[in-house]
Amino acid sequence: GQNIDQPTEMTATEGAIVQINCTYQTSGFNGLFWYQQHAGEAPTFLSYNVLDGLEEKGRFSSFLSRSKGYSYLLLKELQMKDSASYLCAVTDSNYQLIWGAGTKLIIKP
Amino acid sequence: NAGVTQTPKFRVLKTGQSMTLLCAQDMNHEYMYWYRQDPGMGLRLIHYSVGEGTTAKGEVPDGYNVSRLKKQNFLLGLESAAPSQTSVYFCASSLGTSGAQETQYFGPGTRLLVL
Numbered sequence: 001g002q003n004i005d006q007p008t009e010m011t012a013t014e015g016a017i018v019q020i021n022c023t024y025q026t027s028g029f030n031g032l033f034w035y036q037q038h039a040g041e042a043p044t045f046l047s048y049n050v051l052d053g054l055e056e057k058g059r060f061s062s063f064l065s066r067s068k069g070y071s072y073l074l075l076k077e078l079q080m081k082d083s084a085s086y087l088c089a090v091t092d093s094n095y096q097l098i099w100g101a102g103t104k105l106i107i108k109p
Numbered sequence: 110n111a112g113v114t115q116t117p118k119f120r121v122l123k124t125g126q127s128m129t130l131l132c133a134q135d136m137n138h139e140y141m142y143w144y145r146q147d148p149g150m151g152l153r154l155i156h157y158s159v160g161e162g163t164t165a166k167g168e169v170p171d172g173y174n175v176s177r178l179k180k181q182n183f184l185l186g187l188e189s190a191a192p193s194q195t196s197v198y199f200c201a202s203s204l205g206t207s208g209a210q211e212t213q214y215f216g217p218g219t220r221l222l223v224l
Contacts, residue, residue, distance in 0.1 A: 004151070016204060042199060042215035043152070063139065087151070095206040099151035 002026045004088020004100035009107045012078055020073045020086050020103045026079050034062050035087040083107045088107045110135050115200050115216035122190045122223045130185040130219050133199030140184040140203045145196040190223045
């Protein structure tokens with residue numbers, strides 16, 4: 001079966017750095033997405049990785065290792081507004097998007 | 110551009126009632142999707158469409174029907190609502206299914222409570 005694993009919840013301090021991990025087992029791989037979802041709102045696109053390595057976009061970076069079936073989202077200089085759920089999703093060989101359950105990130109002052 | 114819009118935002122149904130959720134996008138996207146999101150679970154695909162006049166089943170299609178008569182609209186129907194269909198429903202659209210074109214843009218969601 002297809003599976004995406006993320007921690008259910010993480011807590012971090014304002015101004016710090018946090019890394020949210022995602023591991024996946026899917027039938028094929030055609031790309032990995034990270035989305036942010038604030039409580040009661042829709043998911044919004046953060047990043048896309050299809051090749052191994054690090055993609056940096058401002059305070060957010062996303063890393064991919066296809067051989068290990070592993071990705072992480074790195075958030076730097078945490079702000080209170082970063083409190084949200086972070087969803088990892090993988091496109092399989094049929095170009096279907098498989099979603100993880102999401103990681104709820106709690107930022108404390 | 111409004112992006113992706115959904116109506117209604119919230120609805121309460123009694124078991125056995127029917128309703129239609131409307132989704133509209135103004136980005137000229139070919140692909141549209143209906144998801145449900147339940148606590149502790151990832152987004153689950155109900156149905157999707159790869160273009161006007163086409164629809165296909167996703168992971169959890171039972172109890173739902175869809176139609177895509179116009180490129181910009183994707184309708185989700187519940188013929189006989191059940192309490193198990195209490196959920197938050199999201200519509201999404203994407204330009205394509207290759208590379209970054211797969212990026213999906215979501216509507217604000219419809220919260221459905223079936224009593």
